[in-house]
Amino acid sequence: DIVMTQSPESLTVSLGERATINCKSSQSVLSSSNNKNSLAWYQQKPGQPPKVLIYWASTRESGVPDRFSGSGSGTDFTLTISSLQAEDVAVYYCQQYYDVPLTFGGGTKVEIK
Amino acid sequence: EVQVVESGGGLVQPGGSLRLSCAASGFSISTYYMHWVRQAPGKGLMWVSRINFDGSNTRYADSVKGRFTISRDNAKNTLYLQMNSLRVEDTAIYYCVCMGTSPPSWGQGTLVTVSS
Numbered sequence: 001d002i003v004m005t006q007s008p009e010s011l012t013v014s015l016g017e018r019a020t021i022n023c024k025s026s027q028s029v030l031s032s033s034n035n036k037n038s039l040a041w042y043q044q045k046p047g048q049p050p051k052v053l054i055y056w057a058s059t060r061e062s063g064v065p066d067r068f069s070g071s072g073s074g075t076d077f078t079l080t081i082s083s084l085q086a087e088d089v090a091v092y093y094c095q096q097y098y099d100v101p102l103t104f105g106g107g108t109k110v111e112i113k
Numbered sequence: 114e115v116q117v118v119e120s121g122g123g124l125v126q127p128g129g130s131l132r133l134s135c136a137a138s139g140f141s142i143s144t145y146y147m148h149w150v151r152q153a154p155g156k157g158l159m160w161v162s163r164i165n166f167d168g169s170n171t172r173y174a175d176s177v178k179g180r181f182t183i184s185r186d187n188a189k190n191t192l193y194l195q196m197n198s199l200r201v202e203d204t205a206i207y208y209c210v211c212m213g214t215s216p217p218s219w220g221q222g223t224l225v226t227v228s229s
Contacts, residue, residue, distance in 0.1 A: 050219055052219065059216075100160070101174060102210075104160075107157050
């Protein structure tokens with residue numbers, strides 16, 4: 001199984017400041033068939049299902065604010081919130097879909113300082 | 114609009130059974146592998162099972178192998194999860210997921226509570 005290691009577990013950031021979440025996979029999730037990284041980022045607020053923010057490591061889902069961006073390739077990935085807003089308080093998960101079982105990072109709880 | 118909607122959750126006693134359904138709209142599930150993912154209260158996300166295009170190949174997490182059965186009816190555009198011999202630790206929200214659509218499709222989930 002591909003192990004997804006996400007850091008930090010929690011993050012406290014001031015409004016308007018940058019938040020950075022890291023995700024490392026135990027093996028590459030770069031597909032040779034389409035040259036894309038099978039890596040997604042989700043935002044989950046209490047009582048809600050996970051919301052897709054980013055897929056293929058860097059493709060932003062329609063309607064997601066452009067302060068959210070995904071980067072990285074192979075085994076190392078980053079989710080950046082360029083200017084944290086109050087509505088961004090949530091838990092964020094990374095996930096690989098290169099292989100089964102689908103596996104998820106442990107989550108990063110983002111709070112306002 | 115691409116959408117998946119889960120149903121069938123509820124309260125069941127340990128050892129009981131439930132059948133979850135996932136109705137898709139806006140796309141044909143026949144061209145995609147489909148998954149079930151669950152989330153126990155206050156916990157992270159855990160993959161449960163996957164089925165291929167025509168149902169001829171299935172995979173399961175070790176914790177549910179032999180107790181859960183994933184299936185699909187492409188004519189009805191619906192995915193299923195038959196859950197038998199339920200345990201307290203199976204208590205979770207169960208999500209129907211299609212990673213092949215762009216973006217990936219997740220439902221709102223259906224809550225399964227196993228308790229006496």
